[in-house]
Amino acid sequence: xxxxxxxxxxxxxxxxxxxxxxxxxxxxxxxxxxxxxxxxxxxxxxxxxxxxxxxxxxxxxxxxxxxxxxxxxxxxxxxxxxxxxxxxxxxxxxxxxxxxxxxxxx
Numbered sequence: 595x596x597x598x599x600x601x602x603x604x605x606x607x608x609x610x611x612x613x614x615x616x617x618x619x620x621x622x623x624x625x626x627x628x629x630x631x632x633x634x635x636x637x638x639x640x641x642x643x644x645x646x647x648x649x650x651x652x653x654x655x656x657x658x659x660x661x662x663x664x665x666x667x668x669x670x671x672x673x674x675x676x677x678x679x680x681x682x683x684x685x686x687x688x689x690x691x692x693x694x695x696x697x698x699x700x
Contacts, residue, residue: 630697631669631678635690641665648670651681668696 635645635654645654647667657666669685672678678695685693 604664629671629673630699631672631675632668632696632698633672633678633682633685633693634696635667635669635685635693636665637666643667645669648685648690651684669693 632653632655635648636643641656641658643665645667646657648654652669652671655668655670657668659666669681670678672681675695675697682693682695
């Protein structure tokens with residue numbers, strides 16, 4: 595019964611476009627063990643995209659640029675550039691050919 599309630603709650607939260615579905619870079623950086631390397635998956639006009647194939651690799655955060663009216667989707671929290679580059683291979687094999695590694699200043 596608990597699993598059904600959790601699934602329904604996740605579906606409702608996601609369907610309503612709740613902001614908590616993705617943490618922001620600021621929220622990630624506030625995390626005590628935040629790591630500086632991320633993979634920019636894509637930049638899109640939509641702020642409601644999901645990346646289920648990539649969830650096993652890391653968490654996805656979104657950054658909304660209100661001036662450009664675009665959202666950047668980042669996968670991450672990698673300790674080193676080498677770790678991010680390894681994950682980038684899987685990301686590109688999953689269909690995100692334009693993805694690349696970025697470093698976030700702490």
